[in-house]
Amino acid sequence: MIEKKIKQIVRDVNDFPKAGIVFKDITPILKDAVLCGEITTALAMQLSAVKIDVVAGIESRGFLFGMALANLLNVPFVPIRKAGKLPYKTIQQSYDLEYGSATLEMHEDAILPGQHVLIHDDLLATGGTVVAASKLIEKLDAVVAGYSFIIALDFLNGKDRLKPFSANNFALASY
Numbered sequence: 001m002i003e004k005k006i007k008q009i010v011r012d013v014n015d016f017p018k019a020g021i022v023f024k025d026i027t028p029i030l031k032d033a034v035l036c037g038e039i040t041t042a043l044a045m046q047l048s049a050v051k052i053d054v055v056a057g058i059e060s061r062g063f064l065f066g067m068a069l070a071n072l073l074n075v076p077f078v079p080i081r082k083a084g085k086l087p088y089k090t091i092q093q094s095y096d097l098e099y100g101s102a103t104l105e106m107h108e109d110a111i112l113p114g115q116h117v118l119i120h121d122d123l124l125a126t127g128g129t130v131v132a133a134s135k136l137i138e139k140l141d142a143v144v145a146g147y148s149f150i151i152a153l154d155f156l157n158g159k160d161r162l163k164p165f166s167a168n169n170f171a172l173a174s175y
Ligand SMILES: O=P(O)(O)OC[C@H]1O[C@H](OP(=O)(O)OP(=O)(O)O)[C@H](O)[C@@H]1O
Pocket: 058, 059, 060, 061, 062, 096, 097, 098, 099, 121, 122, 123, 124, 125, 126, 127, 128, 129, 130, 158
């Protein structure tokens, strides 16, 4: 089962990037080409009933499977980046996460009004990051189609913060 495989391979790193944080390191997944393919397929299968026009992936770890997922679903991919990285005109949203705060940006022409945008990230912790991404999507009058994660840290209750944007929330492995 995919959840078991993910849990076996993801590495816990204590006190990174700050004391008290148990960091879920997904880099061992990336060394396993077969598992990467299985994860991409599993992400797409969870979303089979969801209308998706665009996949938006969040820098940086959300890019890894976000682009692969968009490719498998045959829809465009949009990068949501940390402040100061995108070259064209952007919209911005600041947020807090488990171990700090930051600002996300998206190109103002990245998505069209009314498009259904699936937000992908590697991991859901407090939900601050994907709430900020959701606000960017709604600022452009588009619709949050749902959320897809490889890992969800359920004990941080991030899920509850996503409900006002979309009821579609999928993760392959939960802790
Ligand atoms: O649910 P939250 O509490 O907001 O935390 C989750 C976010 O934190 C991590 O990203 P990080 O900002 O560390 O950046 P990275 O992907 O570039 O490592 C992770 O990839 C998510 O984007």
